Amino acid sequence: MRTHSKETQETLTPDLALEILKEGNERFVNNLKANRNLLQQVNETSSGQFPFATILSCMDSRTSAELIFDQGLGDIFSIRIAGNVLNDDILGSMEYATKAVGTKILLVLGHTKCGAVIGACNHVEMGNLTGLLKKINPAMDLETTTTSGRDGSNPVFVNNVTKINVQLSIDQIRKDSPIIADLEQEEKLKIVGGVYDVDNGKVTFFQV
Template identity: 35%
Template sequence: MGNQLINLLKEGNSRFINNQRKEHNLKHQLQAAMVEQRPYAIVVTCSDSRIPPEIIFDEGIGQLFVVRIAGNILDKIAIGTIEFAIQNFQTKLIAILGHSDCGAVKTSFNKAEKSFFINSIQQSIQPAIDTANLKTFQTTEEKLNFAIIENIQNQKQMLLQSSELIRNYINNEQLQLATGFLQTDTGKVHFF
């Protein structure tokens, strides 16, 4: 079940990469989704303007339920948003995607004073920064990518720890939780 859904994302992503996007009759898709909304995947990713999920996965209207927050972090409201989709649309796949050159992760390495709200993002990413700071890397890009991937895993663990509803759906094999790394300059998504 879950793998088929991941394959839909992978197929759409390769159409995008190969510049072979499908014809989407958006008006028709919208009409169909007005009758019944059944997005097959919940995509959690960063707000970065270069990585719009519907385009990266070559989807139109009604297929993806998207949660976008800087640094693809999951706070109470984001988790509630995911639970809402699972309960109301029977969506069976969650994909948490981090991406290369992520400004939210990059800025979290920098201790400069920021607004209360930007600091809240940074606090959520901080454990990944702390882990990266304990290791040695050849380049800053390597270090940044490590922190981005670490942050994806941290957010996944946090989601599983926080949401009993999501744990139950996964245990009953009604839901799959996937993670992936999006290469911003190509749009290629690598699922872990």
């Protein structure tokens, strides 16, 4: 499988970009890999890059986007930070990826058993991590179905907060980046959310 060129990237639709991610995750779950020559892809991307997707995911060592979507060099912009939270630098990076480079899909990907979400649910405070975890607090506040055991030891509460946290990130992207919001309105970009299951490797995409 060859890397994307300017031509293939431009002809790709947002819907097709989503299908590529879904098919890649299906291969991953079934322990299959597309046939790639990574050294050839190094050569093919040496003069430029034309990725089709931008993915914001957690820094968790189990959630490498290139692996779980079976993608190669030059295929995706991968932005990773604990708890897949947002800040201005990440938004700026997303604007570069979508507007300047032309990726067709923007995925916010949470994952089960997320240490950052668990830490936030347990109200952990530790140095600079404290401020990062507080970005997850709004998702905890919006989780109203759990009436007891509202901490990191309750997997149901943690999973609910994880999903809400993804959706809040998507809402914030649309609110704080008119550039990205306009691309979505013009149907040049699809913004989606999903959760990766660390137990089985499957990504569940939110309905779009």
